[in-house]
Amino acid sequence: MLTASAFEFIEQLDRQDAIPTLIESFQNLIGKFGMKCFMLGDPSTPKIQRDDRVLASTWPNEWMSQWFSHNYVSVDPVVNQILARNDPVRWSETRGVNDEAGARVLDEATEFRLKDGFALPIYSRDGFVVGISMGTDQYDLSKQDEACLHLASLYFHAKLERLRAKGTPPRRGPRLTPRERECLSWVAAGKTDWEISQILSIAEQTVHEYVQNALIKLNATTRAQAVAIAITSQLILN
Amino acid sequence: MIEVVTSRNAPLYKDALEQMFHLRHRIFVEKMGWEELRKADRLEKDQFDNDEAIYLLLTEDDGTVIGSHRLLHTAGPHLFSDVFPKLCAVKGVQRGPKILELTRTCVDEDRLDKAGTEKARRRLMTGLFEFCYRAGYEKFTVLTSTEILFRYLLIGVEIRPLGLLVEMDGTKQAPVIVTTSQQALDDVRAATGLPDPQVNYIGAPEGDPLVLSPPRMPAVALEAAE
Numbered sequence: 143m144l145t146a147s148a149f150e151f152i153e154q155l156d157r158q159d160a161i162p163t164l165i166e167s168f169q170n171l172i173g174k175f176g177m178k179c180f181m182l183g184d185p186s187t188p189k190i191q192r193d194d195r196v197l198a199s200t201w202p203n204e205w206m207s208q209w210f211s212h213n214y215v216s217v218d219p220v221v222n223q224i225l226a227r228n229d230p231v232r233w234s235e236t237r238g239v240n241d242e243a244g245a246r247v248l249d250e251a252t253e254f255r256l257k258d259g260f261a262l263p264i265y266s267r268d269g270f271v272v273g274i275s276m277g278t279d280q281y282d283l284s285k286q287d288e289a290c291l292h293l294a295s296l297y298f299h300a301k302l303e304r305l306r307a308k309g310t311p312p313r314r315g316p317r318l319t320p321r322e323r324e325c326l327s328w329v330a331a332g333k334t335d336w337e338i339s340q341i342l343s344i345a346e347q348t349v350h351e352y353v354q355n356a357l358i359k360l361n362a363t364t365r366a367q368a369v370a371i372a373i374t375s376q377l378i379l380n
Numbered sequence: 381m382i383e384v385v386t387s388r389n390a391p392l393y394k395d396a397l398e399q400m401f402h403l404r405h406r407i408f409v410e411k412m413g414w415e416e417l418r419k420a421d422r423l424e425k426d427q428f429d430n431d432e433a434i435y436l437l438l439t440e441d442d443g444t445v446i447g448s449h450r451l452l453h454t455a456g457p458h459l460f461s462d463v464f465p466k467l468c469a470v471k472g473v474q475r476g477p478k479i480l481e482l483t484r485t486c487v488d489e490d491r492l493d494k495a496g497t498e499k500a501r502r503r504l505m506t507g508l509f510e511f512c513y514r515a516g517y518e519k520f521t522v523l524t525s526t527e528i529l530f531r532y533l534l535i536g537v538e539i540r541p542l543g544l545l546v547e548m549d550g551t552k553q554a555p556v557i558v559t560t561s562q563q564a565l566d567d568v569r570a571a572t573g574l575p576d577p578q579v580n581y582i583g584a585p586e587g588d589p590l591v592l593s594p595p596r597m598p599a600v601a602l603e604a605a606e
Contacts, residue, residue, distance in 0.1 A: 145544075149470060152541055265527050267534075289544040293554070296526060297541075300533035307534075 147174050148290035152297045161198070161305050168298045169200050172276050175287055177260065180276040181206075182299060185221045185263075187324040188331060189378050197272065198302055205254040209247075219244035220261045224273050230262035230292055232281065255279045262292055264299050269344075270320045272299065318356055318377055325352040327378045330369045382438050382507035382579045386590055387431040389583035396437055399445040401425055407486040412549060424484075428452055428459070434480070434590070436511055436579070438487075438504050446491060447500045449508055450484040451520065459483055460521055460542075460555065467523065467555040468542040474521050474557050480512065482522040502572035509568045510579045512560035514592040521557045529554050535571040537564050 151171040158164045172180055179200040184190070192210045199206060208214075215221055219236035222244070233251075238244055251257075256277030263271045274295045283291070318326065328338045335353065339346040353365065360375075362368035372378045385393045401423035408414045408424055417424050429450070438447035452458040454474060458481040461473045468474070487500045512520060521542065524532075532539050538559035545552045558564075569575050577595035584590065 145470060149541060156538060265530055286544070292552075293541055293545055296529065296545075296554075297533065300530050304534055304536060 144175060144287055145290050147171060148294045151294055155297055155301045158301060159305070161302065161309070164298070164301060164305060165198050165200065168198075168294070171294055172291065175291055176280060176282050177276040177278050177291070178256065180274060182274045182295075182302070183272060184320070185215060185225060185273040186271065187320065188216075188327045190323070190327065197299075197306075201277070202254045205251065205256070208250065214247050217243040218247045220248075220259070220275055221273060224261050224263040224275075225271065228263055230260065230288060232283075233259040233261065233275075233277070234281070251277060257281070260288060260291060262295060264296060266299070266303065266320070268319060268321055270324075274299065318359060318372070319352075322352045322356040322359070323372075323377060325349055326356045326368060326372055329353060329365055330372070330378055382436050382503065382511070384511060384579060384581040384590070384592070385435040385437060386433075386581075386584065386588075388585060388588050388590075389581070392583040393437070396439065396443065396445050397435070398423065400435065400437055400448045401429075403445055403448065403488055404484055404486055406490070407488075408484070411489075428457070428483070432456055436504070436507055438500055438507065444491075445488075447487040447504050448484070449482060449504060451480040451482055451511075453477075454479045454481050454521065459523075464523070464555075466543075467546060468521075470544065471540075471542040471557075474519070474542065476519075478516065478518040479557075480517050480520045482508070482520045502574060503578055506565075506568050506572045506574045507578040509560050509565045510577060510595075511592070513562055513565045514579065514595065515590060516593070517560060519557050519559050521555070523548075523553050523555050526552045526554060529556065532558065536567045 148171065151167065154167070155164075158167065169180070179202065181196065181199040181201045183196040183199070184194070187195070195215070201209075209218075219238060219241055220231060220233050223231045223236045233248060236244070237248060251259075257279050258281035259275060259277035260281075260283060261273060261275035263273050266272050276291070324342070325338055328341060333341065335346050335349045338349045342349070356372070357363070357365065357368045360368045360371045362371055369378070383393065383396070385397060390397060404424035405417075405419065405422045409418045417426065419425065432453055434451040436449040436451070437445050439445055454461070455477060460468050460481060461475070465473065485504065487497055487504065489497050492500055508520075512518075523546075526545070529539065538561075539556050542555040542557055545554055547553070579592065579595075581590065581592050
């Protein structure tokens with residue numbers, strides 16, 4: 143029974159101690175639900191490298207390349223929906239009436255035999271949100287199946303974060319938190335603190351604090367300088 | 381300091397317990413809107429606030445209660461068995477002499493600022509694991525938010541689902557069972573940055589069934605007597 147598989151997957155996570163086998167076992171699990179591949183990543187921070195955006199993925203390489211080179215993270219209706227509604231979504235339900243750019247993304251996915259899929263937002267550290275999106279050529283999930291995948295995704299993501307934290311060699315140079323980097327990226331894009339607070343739905347004062355923290359960590363006296371340092375250190379993209 | 385309160389030492393904590401029931405009313409009824417718990421005297425008590433309940437009270441130096449937990453014995457009636465039996469449908473209701481159910485965890489967010497609230501939550505979490513370990517309980521069950529579930533998992537605490545996620549108060553909640561071993565206590569302490577013992581059980585008569593093993597102190601150099 144599929145529910146039992148999901149729960150067994152979660153229970154054996156304690157024994158997983160390497161990221162590649164962890165990803166493989168999650169891929170196996172979603173395969174039992176008819177899902178062909180998944181992508182777990184950061185859907186919202188603007189202007190970051192692909193390697194920083196993707197936490198784990200088994201999406202077909204060509205689809206990944208296309209998705210990133212066309213910057214689909216900003217037009218993919220699945221991404222927009224999981225960030226806006228904070229709930230799991232089915233890909234086909236995100237097709238909007240007047241959203242041609244979004245429709246194009248969903249249509250192009252079908253060229254890789256990803257005709258439909260299931261995606262959801264997951265809370266990470268400090269109120270930060272990551273997203274997981276899994277695709278299939280035939281969507282057969284019941285509500286219960288979706289609930290199982292949701293639960294398994296939460297545990298999978300947490301385990302992945304734990305293994306990544308344990309395995310990370312100390313990074314040379316300044317480290318920004320996801321929120322600090324996100325806010326600085328919006329500063330680089332020309333946004334004011336107030337505009338950023340609206341984009342991220344947090345208080346303006348909080349935005350100011352994140353940006354100030356980034357300046358301190360980067361040893362910068364002005365925002366322009368902080369942006370320049372962050373770009374050179376490859377913390378944000380030009 | 382976190383004070384452990386049972387029916388046996390409750391007479392020492394009359395005022396503190398009343399503060400706790402008031403706090404619970406402010407948080408669960410007035411703030412979160414759980415109208416079915418509303419009481420005319422603004423003391424939030426239900427059928428499980430009986431002689432079997434164990435309370436962990438987080439207090440400020442002057443004795444003001446700023447947070448609390450309620451723990452119930454799973455051998456008897458509790459929320460997962462009696463009020464929300466469907467939540468644990470997949471794995472079944474977990475019962476046993478070494479398993480407690482955690483409910484009514486709250487912090488006085490109105491009184492404390494953001495940093496104070498975070499510190500109070502850490503103390504409550506650490507105190508919970510310390511109490512369970514020292515009192516000989518091996519696990520506790522709880523309905524917890526996905527955010528707290530993530531925090532536990534990141535710390536490395538052994539936590540397993542009992543059922544699927546359920547929607548409550550506009551957020552997703554997870555029915556889970558958490559292991560409270562010495563390793564879990566050490567991991568929680570490392571994560572919350574609170575190495576010192578936080579928990580105190582005083583005033584119970586001799587022969588009390590609840591006994592806390594001595595706290596494990598970090599090795600300290602003793603000052604030479606002058």
